[in-house]
Amino acid sequence: MNSRKLILIVDDDIDFISQIKHYCEKFGYETMTANSENEALELIKTRKPDLAMLDLMMEKDDSGFILSYKIKQKYPDVPVIIATAVTSETGLIFGVESHEEQQWIKADLIMEKGVRPDQLQREIKRLLKE
Amino acid sequence: MSDLKVLIVDDEPGIRSGISRILRNYRVGYPFLEEDFGFTLTEAETGEIALEILEKQEIDIVLLDNKLPGIEGIDVLEQINKRNYDTAVMMITSYASLELAVTATKRGAYNFVPKPFTPEELRGAIESITKHLFLKRMTKKMSETARQIRFQFLSVLSHELKSPINAIEGYLKIMQEKQAGTSIDDYMHMINRSIERITGMRSLIMDMLDLTRIENGTKSRNLKEVDIIECTKMAISSMEPMAIQKNIKILTDFPASLLLTADSNEVEIIANNLISNAIKYNRDNGTVTISIFTDKTNLNIIVEDTGIGINAEEQEFLFQEFMRIKNKKTQNISGSGLGLSIVKKIIELYNGTITVESQPDVGTKFLVKIPFKAQPV
Numbered sequence: 275m276n277s278r279k280l281i282l283i284v285d286d287d288i289d290f291i292s293q294i295k296h297y298c299e300k301f302g303y304e305t306m307t308a309n310s311e312n313e314a315l316e317l318i319k320t321r322k323p324d325l326a327m328l329d330l331m332m333e334k335d336d337s338g339f340i341l342s343y344k345i346k347q348k349y350p351d352v353p354v355i356i357a358t359a360v361t362s363e364t365g366l367i368f369g370v371e372s373h374e375e376q377q378w379i380k381a382d383l384i385m386e387k388g389v390r391p392d393q394l395q396r397e398i399k400r401l402l403k404e
Numbered sequence: 405m406s407d408l409k410v411l412i413v414d415d416e417p418g419i420r421s422g423i424s425r426i427l428r429n430y431r432v433g434y435p436f437l438e439e440d441f442g443f444t445l446t447e448a449e450t451g452e453i454a455l456e457i458l459e460k461q462e463i464d465i466v467l468l469d470n471k472l473p474g475i476e477g478i479d480v481l482e483q484i485n486k487r488n489y490d491t492a493v494m495m496i497t498s499y500a501s502l503e504l505a506v507t508a509t510k511r512g513a514y515n516f517v518p519k520p521f522t523p524e525e526l527r528g529a530i531e532s533i534t535k536h537l538f539l540k541r542m543t544k545k546m547s548e549t550a551r552q553i554r555f556q557f558l559s560v561l562s563h564e565l566k567s568p569i570n571a572i573e574g575y576l577k578i579m580q581e582k583q584a585g586t587s588i589d590d591y592m593h594m595i596n597r598s599i600e601r602i603t604g605m606r607s608l609i610m611d612m613l614d615l616t617r618i619e620n621g622t623k624s625r626n627l628k629e630v631d632i633i634e635c636t637k638m639a640i641s642s643m644e645p646m647a648i649q650k651n652i653k654i655l656t657d658f659p660a661s662l663l664l665t666a667d668s669n670e671v672e673i674i675a676n677n678l679i680s681n682a683i684k685y686n687r688d689n690g691t692v693t694i695s696i697f698t699d700k701t702n703l704n705i706i707v708e709d710t711g712i713g714i715n716a717e718e719q720e721f722l723f724q725e726f727m728r729i730k731n732k733k734t735q736n737i738s739g740s741g742l743g744l745s746i747v748k749k750i751i752e753l754y755n756g757t758i759t760v761e762s763q764p765d766v767g768t769k770f771l772v773k774i775p776f777k778a779q780p781v
Contacts, residue, residue, distance in 0.1 A: 289571035289597055296578060331563070359566055388570055391577075 278304040279402060282323035284314040284341065285357075286332040290387075294327060294357075297391045301398065311337040315344060322349055325402055328381075330358035342381045353401035359387040406439050408534060409462065411446045413454040413480065414469040414496070419519070420447045423467060426523045432534040441534050451475035455483055463491050465533055468513075470497040470504060478507055485512045492537045494529060496521070560726045564608055564741070568601035600738065608740035614673070615725070615742055618749045625753075630666045632696060632703065633658050639675035640694070643683055651689045654679075658696035664703055664776055670750045677743040678707040678770050684737050685768065686711035698776060702756075705772040713764035722760060723748040 281303045285291045288309065295305045306321065308314035310332055326345050330338035342354045382401055385394075410427065412420050424445045431440040446463070448454040451472045457463065466484065470477035481493055495508045498519040505516050514536055517529045575594040584590045640654055647654055664671075682692040690710040697704050714722060721727050728741040751758050756774035 287567055287571060289574065289601065290567075292597075293571070293574040293578065296583070300583065359563065359570070388573070 278302060279324040280304045280306060280321065281398070282306055282308070282314065282317065282326040284308045284311070284326070284332070284338075285329035286310060287329070290329070294394075297394060298398070300391075301395050303398070311341045314341055318345060318348060323352060325353050325355070325398060327355045327357060330356055339381075353383075354381040355383045355385055355397065355401070356381045357385045357387050357389065406441050407444050408441050408464040408537070409446065410443045410465045410467060410530075411448060411454060411457055411463045412467045413448045413451065413472070413477065414467075415449050415471075415473050416469075417449075419469070419496075420449070423526065426526050427530060430527055430530065432531045434535070434538070441538075443530070449473075451477065451480040454480055458484065458487075458489055458491070463489070464537060465530070466491055466493045467496050468493055469519075470495060470508075478504065478511065481508060481511045481513055490541070492533050492540075494533050557725065561612065564726060565605060568605045571601050572598045604738045604740070607738075608742065611740040611742040611746060615746050615749065618746065618753070625667045625670070627665055627667055629663045630668045630671055632662045632664050632666075632671060632705075633660065635668060635671045636675050636679075636694060636696065636705075639672065639679050642676070643679050646680070647683050647692070650683065650686060652683055652686050653691045655691060655693045656695075657693070662696060662698070662703070664774070666754065670753070674705075674747050674750055674772065677747045678705070678772075681743065682707050682709035682711070682768070682770075684739070685709065690767075701775055702773045703776040705774075706769060708767060708769040710767040713766050713768055714760070714762040715764050719760055719762060723758070 281298045283291055283294050283298065283305055284307070285294070286309055291307045291309070295307060298305050303324075306317055306323065308317050312333070314326075314328075326342075328338040328341050330336070332338065334340070338356045338358065342356060345352055345354055383397060385397065412423050414420050414423075424447070427443045427445060431442055433440040443465075446457060446461070448457055452474050454466070454468070455475075458466070468477045468480060472480075477495060477497065481495070484491060484493060492514045493512065495504075495513050495516045496519055497504070497516075508516060514533050515529060517525060521529075575591075575598050578584060579591050579594060584594075588595075636656075636658070640656070644654070679692065679694065686692065686709045692710075693706075693708045695704075695706040695708075718727075723744050725745045726741040727744070728739060748758050751772060751774065754774045756772060758773075759771050760768060761771070762768035
């Protein structure tokens with residue numbers, strides 16, 4: 275039996291996927307990747323990931339939020355990270371710290387893109403309770 | 405009907421009721437507006453009361469007498485100006501002097517009607533101040549919208565520029581830390597991807613410069629007789645290597661020569677974009693058909709492919725800036741997302757149109773119509 279935990283990586287930028295995949299595998303996780311919200315939904319039909327890391331703006335500007343909501347509906351216990359560059363680009367600030375934000379953003383963590391690998395590893399471990 | 409609130413400031417009750425009577429059923433219309441403007445009237449017998457009313461209510465037009473018992477009209481005007489109310493002021497006074505008129509204008513009064521005035525004179529002045537107010541508000545609204553669009557454009561642009569920078573930086577860090585091995589060959593994929601992203605970023609910057617120049621009219625144009633067929637043939641030959649890679653056949657159906665008064669650089673941009681899209685978004689072993697012909701009034705260019713197609717929802721946004729169809733089939737196709745929006749803007753410079761017909765997995769057809777003056781040779 276495969277004991278490695280499975281991380282779902284969803285982003286429309288193939289280079290971002292390839293880099294996150296590289297790091298996650300280096301940290302010892304198994305990965306599966308998708309380029310869009312729809313592709314990710316197809317993947318999770320048959321396999322349950324242990325953690326999901328999603329881009330925010332894909333087919334639509336809020337694809338990441340919608341996908342996060344759908345993942346949580348199907349697998350409420352799977353932690354979700356949304357990685358985005360929105361805050362630095364638009365000045366739009368949001369997070370998942372307040373109760374009000376948690377009402378509509380069904381993610382466990384919002385991360386700015388350009389995150390350092392050690393920081394990424396720390397957050398994944400924390401969310402996977404390792 | 406839209407209602408404009410008018411405040412009449414005069415210490416003479418007769419003048420106030422006279423103006424009320426004249427304006428009560430008066431309408432001001434614009435030929436291009438469906439609705440007329442009507443007037444709701446409020447009266448104030450002193451400048452002090454007028455300022456109180458202005459503080460509490462939104463007033464569109466103030467008819468302001470200068471000789472008032474307390475604070476004078478000209479000082480009320482100064483207050484209105486200072487407090488930045490969205491109001492147009494018209495002075496009405498029997499002691500009209502040049503000095504007063506100059507001061508009133510300096511303090512932002514729109515116009516000046518000396519008493520006594522006839523109902524026609526008052527209506528004429530109200531018509532003009534109403535139009536002034538309407539245009540002022542429309543201009544403000546439009547410049548706000550333009551600012552908003554500019555902000556959106558810059559946000560998307562910074563995203564489009566930042567993504568490749570992030571990607572390249574990420575690969576460089578992996579290389580810097582020698583994470584994937586010690587030989588340079590271990591990093592060939594990352595090096596190639598970085599070069600591709602830089603190429604993409606450069607083409608985005610070039611496209612963006614083109615777009616900006618077209619939009620603000622600073623792109624210098626050299627209009628002369630251009631052979632459309634020759635331009636198209638040049639575009640085809642420069643795209644041939646890309647077509648060969650995917651084994652795509654390019655079929656043509658056009659006369660030997662066709663002249664149009666145009667800027668050859670602009671024609672090249674149109675041809676290059678349409679033909680390269682038809683190849684890029686095609687399937688392997690597909691076909692691109694380019695037909696050029698004239699009818700009584702137009703030059704018609706049709707570029708048709710047998711590619712992946714565009715669904716109805718995506719077609720709606722196809723000519724918008726930064727529109728890129730994102731799915732599994734398009735993920736490896738590079739592009740700035742500005743090409744078609746540039747093409748559309750150029751075609752509009754010729755009073756032409758571009759439309760699209762498409763069916764997913766069957767193909768896409770772009771139809772360009774340009775009203776032509778030149779005759780086919």
